[in-house]
Amino acid sequence: MPTLNIEGVGRVTVDENFATLPPDEQERVIGDIVSQTGSGGDSANDVTALAAGEYIEGIPIVGPYIRGGADRLGAGIRSAIYDTDYEDELAFIQGRNADLEESHPNLATGANIVGGVVGIAPAVMAAPAAFGAGGGSLLARSGAGALSGGAIGGADAAVRSDGDIGETAQGALFGGALGGVSPLAGDLISGGYNRVMNWFQGPSRAQANFGRAAQADDVAGDMADRLAALGDDAMPMDLGPNLQQQAGALAATPGPGQQTIRSAVRARNAGATGRITGALDDTFGPARDPGMIDDAIRIRQRALGPDYEDAFLNARRVDTSPIAQNLDAMKTRLRGDAQRAIGRVRDMLNITGTDQLDPNPRTLFETRHAIDAMMDTADRNTAPALTIARQQIDRELTRAVPGIKAVDARHAELARQSEALALGQRVLEAGKTAPRPTTFADDFASRTPRQQVRMRQGARAEIDRIVGNNANDRVALNKILKGEGDWNRDRLVTLFGAKKADRILGVMDREARYYGTSQTVTQNSQTAARQAGQAEIGTPGGFPEPPQTIWGTVIKGGQKLVGALRNETRTASNAELADLLAARDPRTVTAAIRAVQAAQRRGDITQAVARETLQALGIGVVPAASGASSMPRNVQP
Known part of the structure; x- marks a missing residue:
């Protein structure tokens, strides 16, 4: 009967008519044979054979001979059964062994090591x-x-x-x-089993790294106060370059520590705008649209119309001849825009279409309004002339229309409020046109309470605009609000008082600090510092390749075991260190303190380092009794 050598199955006897079948039918028959024999994965017999063979080969000196002899014996048996060439069967067995070893490297290595150890054990015992x-x-x-x-x-x-x-x-x-x-x-x-295992424990190592960084940043003694000064969202990684270096290294190292650091920074960044606007609202009050405020002021000005009408009920005829004579005189000596402006005002005093002066007080009143509009766009030569003309008209209106000055005062107050609103919006300006702090303070003090409110509203609206345009760059935002020197702070103090001004500037400082930490930790900057941090916290490393001998096999197996254990402990240590650097939970700090104490008791760190680390966590330390470690007052052993 003919036989086939099917990969993964071996020698199989087939029907004598197999060779006469079409190719596609032959493929179907082979597929049936493979499926019936359960191919498609290494069988339990294959795995057992691999383990036994690698175990035998691992025996020092004689192992290769025994393994080689077994392979040759198997090839001879298969050659006799299937009536095939011996060399072909030997090649098949050796190839199958190589495939199994490649598919199950850990099993092969382990069995090899066991064979080496067990094989030499009798000699050691003897x-x-x-x-x-x-x-x-x-x-x-x-x-x-x-x-x-x-x-x-x-x-x-x-x-x-x-x-x-x-x-x-x-x-x-x-x-x-x-x-x-x-x-x-x-x-x-x-x-020394216990001591070795203690050395591998992550928390003590993480605490030592954390304590060294805190000491290098000179924050070990007053960390709690520094964190409190940076606000509720501060984390130890904000306190100095060495702590940031560790956080940056963790953020670049895969593992749970990376997720802890990045998640903490990401969550804090997401809440930045809310923290800033919340602090502004709590300190200065909510911002209002200055355009809407100004519109409301103008509506109130227009609402004074009926009051003016009441004042004109008792009005008398006006005598504008002195005003006209004065304007004619000014017109003869002025030139350019000033001359033309005064000529226009002189013509307004006449009855429309005539050369006669109009005695109606309403004509004089409208002329005054026209002068106000002209002064909004007047140059420096024209404005003084228009001011003189307006003053003369205003005096005649006061004489001819009793009560008009009271209404004028209310109108002027609203106009000054609008002006104060605009001035408040310039409080954080820089450059030549920026108001000087002393001038600004004098101007503010001279204004009515309502006008001062408008200046504060203008400043608050401007701060809101700046925050909205710079929320994604808190360093730039802080720079704009604080300015180059003390002028911005001084003007804010004038408007809101020193306590409120310093509170907001402190919020800006803190947010700029948070932003700087985020950039340093997560934006792949400061490569040298990041690499130094990774060297300190430990990153997985390789081993030299051992020789292809029994001892090399033993060494390779030990390398795998040590490497896995080392990577596991480093991962745990990094996760613990990340919890410390991003700590805002008192329970995390408490656990860290206990780990420091345990590390000191084991002798992994000195009492001095333990004390410094505990102080770095902001915990008061009770002086140690003789032979006893220091204990924080608020942590139970």
């Missing part, structure tokens, strides 16, 4: 002194271990490399080194 496992000094045991390890390592390497001198020497070197340190490792493991 002659412990020769392997450094007996009594005597550490030096003598290390020497014995080095000799025996070198001999076994060299012999094993020679077998596996077919006698290559370089590989043999390297195997002897690694075997000797491993055998030499084995007695010391055994002592450490048997006598």
